[in-house]
Amino acid sequence: MVGQQRLKISVIGTGYLGATHAACMAELGFDVLGIDVDQAKVDSLSSGRLPFFEPGLEEVLARNLAAGRLRFTTDYAEVAEFADVHFICVGTPQRADSNAADLSYLDAAVDALAPLLSRPTVVIGKSTVPVGTAARLAARLAGTAPAGADVELAWSPEFLREGYGVEDTLRPNRIVIGTAPGSRRAEAVMREVCAEQIAAGIPFLTTDLETAELVKVSANAFLATKISFINAMAEVCEVAGADVIKLAEALSHDDRIGGKFLGPGLGFGGGCLPKDIRAFMARADELGVEPALSFLREVDAINQRRRARTIDIARGLIGGSFSGRTVGVLGAAFKPNSDDIRDSPALDVAATISSLGARVTVYDPEALENARRAHPGLGYATSMLEAVRDAEVVLLLTEWAEFRDADPDELAKVVAQPRIVDGRNALDPEQWRERGWTYRALGRP
Incomplete structure (x- = not known):
């Protein structure tokens, strides 16, 4: 506590991570002020409208705006005066000219905040960054802030899964806080912020700054490797005549492996796994340990090959050419329960097929507007049936429940030919084949 009052929290950056963190900190009872340089985003959030889709978050946002615990601003001076602890949640996308992370938003946020910090405070980074970034920023804060060494920097990586952001913020599976040598307040402040989660038994892990930075990118690298491993097995299964779904099921019963991912x-x-593993490789190269992460290049390559293989399967079903053909695509978001189209395999496949001469119509329950802005040349439909009408082949590319539960008989009434490529192994092959469909999937006979 500060005196007898709860800590006041600022959240810098109100994209997916920042908006979710700000709303959920208010949900825990803190007074929270979010800041962004984008006035339109601040206005939208202040009126209770999310600029993205995340299940359950809009209700949390509205509830805490109404309660007066949550506000948004573009004024860094107001943030510096208001908050006892500042969470940095800005984006760190891939640079346009390399695989490295673009830290310009992060540097700009620190440069805007630091000169205004005239009293002891704690700044906690949550953005995903290359190892070594926190130490650099700590030195910048200490040298720029009027309060000097009384401004402490810590790093607490986020572990949000899109579609489960509220749950993962309020009830995370672990909390990690990295602090600098000699830090006096940062861990105590983080323990206060997370008191409810700690009391519920959620593990609270303390590390140095560098280890905390490595936790998130290491986790993402491991998960990406696991996904690409089973997709590599799918390549083998297709040639050998084996079934990768049965293979994955058998592997999942080994508790050393498990079935997740x-x-x-x-x-x-x-917006996370692809750019994070590439930035991890770039940072390893800078540190002189590039061979340690060279396997991630193949992880990335396997992942990209899956898109090409999906296109090849669909092309084979319609006689070897997309020219003049009609194709229905189910899915635009990179995963279900999200409207995020960043590096979306579904949209990449749809756009490539369109470039090969097909008339492509896409439907997604939440991502249509984002997809239309990114790929205006594609056709878009407002329902699943409209998307597949007159299609000579249908591709299921994002595993929304609506698509998994689709009635093959209903779709058969509107398509030109009952052919489907199940890019997510989300359907029951026997059910669709029994209803007269030609069914193909990655890694299955």
Whole structure:
């Protein structure tokens, strides 16, 4: 506590991570002020409208705005005056000219905040960053902030899964906090912020700054490797005549392996796994240990090959050419329960097929507007049936429940030919084949 009052929290950056963190900190009872340089985003959040889709978050946002615990601003001076602890949640996308992370938003946030910190405070980074970034920023804060060494920097990586952001913030599976040598307040402040989760038995792990930075990228590298491993097995299964779904099931019963992230299909995308493993490789190269992560190049390559293989399967079903053909695509988001199209395998496949001469119509329950802005040349439908009408082949590329539960008889009434490529192994092959469909999937006979 500060006196007898609860800590006041600022959240810097109100994209997916920041908006979720701000709303959930308010849900835990803290007074929270979110800041962003984008006035339109601040206005939208202040009125209770999310600029992205995340199940359950809009209700949390509205509830805490109404309670007066949550506000948004573009004024860094207001943030510095208001908050006892500042969480940095800005994006760290892949650079346009290399695989490395673009830290310009992070540096800009620190440069804007630091000169205004005139009293003891704690700054906690949550953005995913290359190892060594926190130490660099700690030195910058200490040298720029009027309060000097009384401004402490710590790093607490986020572990949010899109579609489960509220749950993962309020009830995370672990909390990690990395602090600098000699830090006096940062761990205590983080323990206060997370008191409810700690009391519920959630593990609270303390590390140095560098280890904390490595936790998130190491976790993502491991998960990406696991996904690409089973997709590599799918490549073998297709040639050998084996069934990768049965193979994955058998592997999952080994508790050393487990079944999570062992789902073969079109591969991973989104704003985290692809750019994080590439930035991890770039940082390893800078540190002189590039061979240690060279396997991630093949992980990335396997993932990209899944997209090409899906296109090849669909092309084979319609006689070897997409020119003049009609194709229905189910899915645009990189995963279900999200409207995120960043590095979406589904949209990449749809756009490639369109470039090969096909008339492609896409439907997604949440990502249509984002997809239309990114790929205006594709056709878009407002329902699943509309998307597949007159299609000579249908591709299921994002495993929304609506698609998994689709009635093959209903779709058969509107397609030109009952052919489907199940890019996510989400359907029951026997059910679809019994209803007269030609069914193909990655890694299955």
